[in-house]
Amino acid sequence: MNTLKVDFNRPVVVGKEFEYIKQAIENGHISGDGPFTKKCHAFLERELGVPKALLTTSCTHALEMSAILLEIKPADEVILPDFTFVSTVNAFVLRGATPVFLDVRPDTLNLDESRLEAAITPKTKAIVPVHYAGVGCEMGAIMEIARSHGIAVMEDNAHGLFGKYKGKFLGTFGSMASQSFHETKNFTSGEGGALLINDPILVERAEIIREKGTNRSRFFRGQVDKYTWVDIGSSYLPSDILAAFLFAQFEQCEKIQMHRKQVWEMYHAGLKDWANAHNVQLPHIPDDCEQSYHMFYMLLPDLERRQNLIAYLRERGVYSVFHYLPLHLSDMGRSFGGQVGDCPVTERVSDQLIRLPFHNSLTSSEQEQVIDLLQGFPF
Ligand SMILES: Cc1ncc(COP(=O)(O)O)c(C=O)c1O
Numbered sequence: 001m002n003t004l005k006v007d008f009n010r011p012v013v014v015g016k017e018f019e020y021i022k023q024a025i026e027n028g029h030i031s032g033d034g035p036f037t038k039k040c041h042a043f044l045e046r047e048l049g050v051p052k053a054l055l056t057t058s059c060t061h062a063l064e065m066s067a068i069l070l071e072i073k074p075a076d077e078v079i080l081p082d083f084t085f086v087s088t089v090n091a092f093v094l095r096g097a098t099p100v101f102l103d104v105r106p107d108t109l110n111l112d113e114s115r116l117e118a119a120i121t122p123k124t125k126a127i128v129p130v131h132y133a134g135v136g137c138e139m140g141a142i143m144e145i146a147r148s149h150g151i152a153v154m155e156d157n158a159h160g161l162f163g164k165y166k167g168k169f170l171g172t173f174g175s176m177a178s179q180s181f182h183e184t185k186n187f188t189s190g191e192g193g194a195l196l197i198n199d200p201i202l203v204e205r206a207e208i209i210r211e212k213g214t215n216r217s218r219f220f221r222g223q224v225d226k227y228t229w230v231d232i233g234s235s236y237l238p239s240d241i242l243a244a245f246l247f248a249q250f251e252q253c254e255k256i257q258m259h260r261k262q263v264w265e266m267y268h269a270g271l272k273d274w275a276n277a278h279n280v281q282l283p284h285i286p287d288d289c290e291q292s293y294h295m296f297y298m299l300l301p302d303l304e305r306r307q308n309l310i311a312y313l314r315e316r317g318v319y320s321v322f323h324y325l326p327l328h329l330s331d332m333g334r335s336f337g338g339q340v341g342d343c344p345v346t347e348r349v350s351d352q353l354i355r356l357p358f359h360n361s362l363t364s365s366e367q368e369q370v371i372d373l374l375q376g377f378p379f
Contacts (some may be wrong), residue, residue, distance in 0.1 A: 004316060004317035004318065004369055005317045006317060006318045006319065006357045006362075006366045006369065006370055007319055007357060007359070008319040008320060008321055008355070008357050008358075008359075009183065009184045009357075009358070009359045010359045010360075010361055010362075011183045011188060011190070011359075012359070012360050012361040013248075014248070014249055014252040014255065014256060014360060015248040015249065015251050015252045016248040016251065017244070017245045017248040017249070019248075020036060020244035020245065020247060020248045021241055021244045021245060023036075023244065024036055024240045024241050024243075024244040025241070027240070029240055030239055030240050030241050031239060031240065032237030032238060032239060032240065033217070033220070033237055033240070034240030034243065035240065036240045036243035036244040036246075036247050037055050037237070037238070037240055037243040039243070039247045040053075040055050040194075040243050040246055040247050040250060041053045041054065041055065043247070043250045044179075044194060044196065047162075047253075048169045048171060048172060048196065049169070049172065050171070050172055050196045050197065050198055051197060051198060051200045051203065052196070052197040052200070052203045052206070053194050053195070053196050053197070054194060054195045054197070054206060054207070054210055054237075055192065055193070055194050055237065055238050055242075055243055055246070056178075056192070056193040056194055056195055056210065056236045056237065056238065057191065057192065057193065057235075057236055057237070057238050058087075058180065058182070058191050058192060058193045059087065059156070059158045059178045059179060059180030059181075059182070059193035059194075060087035060090070060091065060193070061193060061234075061236045062178035062179065062193045062194060062195040062236075063087055063088060063090075063091035063092075063154075063156065063178045064091045064094060064234075064236075065195050065206060065209050065210060065236055066091065066154045066176045066178065066195065067091045067092045067094065067095045067097070067126075068095065068209050068232065068233075069176065069202050069205060069206055069209065070125065070126050070152050070154065070175075072092055072095040072096070072097045072125055072126065073095065073096060073097075073125075074095075074096030074097070075096070075097075075098065075123060076092075076095075076096070076097045076098070076123055076124075076125035076126075077097065077098050077099075077100050077121060077123040077124045077125060078092040078097045078098070078099055078100065078124075078125060078126045078127075078128060079100045079102055079111075079116065079119050079120070079124060079126070079127045079128065080092075080099060080100070080101065080102065080111070080127075080128040080129075080130070080156075081101070081102055081103075081104050081110065081111040081128075081129070081130050081132075081346075082101035082102060082103055082104065082326050082327050082328050082342075082343040082346040083104045083109055083130075083132065083324050083326065083327075083343075083345075083346040083349065083350065084130045084132075084156065084324060084327065085130075085158070085324060086327070086330075086332075088128055088130055088156045089101075089327055089332075092126070092128070093332070097125065098123075098336060099327070099333075099336055100119050100124070101326075101327055101328040101333065101338065101342065101343055101346075102115050102116065102119055102343075103115060103342075103343035103344065103345045103346055104132070104343075104345050104346055104349070105345070106345050106349070107284040107286075108132065108135050108137075108283075108284055108286065109132045109133070109345075109349055109353075110129065110130070110131065110132050110135065110136075110137040110138070111129045111130065111137055111142070112345070113137070113138040113141040113142050113145070116141075116142065116145050117145055120145070120149055120151065124149065124151050125151065125152065126151060126152045126153070126154055127142065127145075127146050127151055127152070127153050127154075128153075128154050128155070128156055129142055129153065129155055129156070129174075130155075130156040130158070130159075131155065131156075131157055131159060131160035131163060131170045131292075132159065133159055133283060133291065133292075133294055133295050133297060134159040134160035134161075134162075134163040134170070134291050134292025134293065134294035134295075135160075135163065135283070135284075135285055135286070135289050135291045135292075136160070136163055136164065136165030136170050136286075136288070136289045137165070139165045139166075139168075139173045140165075140166065142173075143173055143174075152174070152175050153173065153174035153175060154174050154175065154176050154177070154178075155170065155171055155173060155174040155176070155177035155178070156177070156178050157170050157171040157177045157178060157179055157196075158178060158179065158180035158182075158185070158193075159180070159185070159292060159294040159295070160291075160292045160294065161179050161185075161186060161187065161292055162186075162253075162257060162292050163289070163290060163291050163292035163294075164289065164290040165288055165289055166288050167290075170292070171196045172196070172198055173198075174198065175197075175198055175199040175202065176195060176196060176197050176198060176199070176202065177195075177196040177198070178193060178194070178195060178196075179193055179194040179195075179196065180192070180193050181193055181194070181246055184359075185294070186256055186257070186260060186292060186293070186294055186360075187246065187249045187250060187253070187256065188245075188246070188249060189238065189242040189243070189245045189246040189249075190242065190245070191242075192238055192242055192246060195210075204218075205231065208230055208231045208233055209231060209232065209233040209234070209236070210233065210234075210236040210237055211233060211235075211237065212229075212233045212234060212235055213229055213230065213231045213232050213233030213234075214227050214228060214229055214230060214233070215227050215228065215230050256360055257292075257293060259360060260293035260294075260358070260360070261293050262364075263293070263296070263358060263362050263367065264291075264293045264296055264358075266364060266367050266371075267296045267356060267367065267370075267371070268282060268283075268296075270367070270368075270371040271298070271371060271374060274374060274375050275298065278301070278379050279301045280298050280299065280300055280301070281298065281299035281352075282298055283296065283297060283298075294358075295355050295358050296355065296356045296358050297323070297353050297354065297355045297356070298353070298354055298356070299349055299352040299353055300352050300353075300354060301352070302351065302352065303351035303352065305379065306322065306351060306352055306353070306354055308377075309354060309374075309377055310322065310354060312373075312377055312378075313370075313373060313374075316373055318357065318369070318370055318373060319357060320354050320355060320356055320357065321354070321355050322350075322353055322354060322355070323350070323353050323355060324350060325350055326338075326343055326346045326347050326350050327346075328342050328343055328346075329347070356370060357370060
């Protein structure tokens with residue numbers, strides 16, 4: 001009987017999560033912006049060297065905040081990769097923007113910077129690069145094009161915390177960046193996110209938008225003697241219980257990243273020859289990039305073999321998954337004019353991509369079993 005079970009993802013306690021949650025309750029402050037939220041902010045600001053980090057209830061909400069901060073309005077155009085999660089686009093469409101889907105590079109699956117210039121129009125208000133799998137986009141070229149046209153850059157860094165491009169942390173290039181702490185990410189609070197703010201001029205308004213459009217943050221700092229409604233906003237701040245969980249994970253940063261590096265390298269070493277022999281594409285890490293070790297994906301030769309492989313692994317107790325569908329071909333994407341053939345690389349890789357089990361408690365013996373199974377897959 002087959003008793004093997006290798007989860008795609010498994011949330012695990014890595015340090016003092018339970019102790020800190022208890023402490024958060026004993027602190028008498030379990031709503032937002034309590035002591036643990038402040039510790040998380042300080043950790044991100046110190047480690048990344050960003051002027052301001054604000055925890056949010058999700059990366060989706062950090063993206064929504066950025067769209068408000070960039071004053072996106074109906075008829076504005078926002079350029080983003082076609083191969084990304086719906087939240088990257090929804091945040092801007094919610095403000096009335098028209099999305100412009102750019103195809104991705106066939107090697108890194110990141111926004112293809114060589115197509116960027118041609119996609120810019122007088123209506124372009126923002127460019128939203130996504131660092132897929134925590135491997136940096138070509139930020140040198142992207143920032144230069146954005147600067148020359150006076151267009152804002154907002155990095156969707158959901159996957160890329162602690163990844164680097166040319167020695168600089170991902171999330172520190174644009175005027176802002178979003179992070180995700182969803183349970184599949186390197187560091188998690190179940191659901192959660194953060195907005196990193198690199199342009200200090202945006203900080204005060206970001207605090208207001210995050211606090212329901214009120215100047216409550218200034219009130220708590222004693223800068224005003226009562227707080228009131230001063231802008232649009234929503235409730236984007238997480239409970240301090242979630243921040244307590246997250247901070248315990250941050251404290252184990254080195255251990256988590258070291259383990260994930262080992263997992264990634266074991267897959268890569270174990271599958272290199274097999275991939276070459278079967279026309280399977282493994283992830284490409286450009287020399288300029290240090291990845292965040294968020295995931296391990298492979299591109300199978302075609303959809304049929306990708307689907308067969310997912311089924312083959314599942315029948316043997318190993319859970320693998322595909323990833324994004326082309327946004328321009330979704331119902332919403334088509335309503336903005338998306339048609340088959342608009343983004344050929346995304347259309348192809350979306351069919352071919354498979355993600356292998358990858359999480360903070362994956363063992364080398366589980367990985368060995370996954371690698372052995374892959375090597376027995378009947379192409
Ligand atoms: C690129 C990207 N952006 C945004 C998100 C949304 O993250 P969250 O679930 O924290 O809202 C995801 C989700 O995984 C993602 O992959």
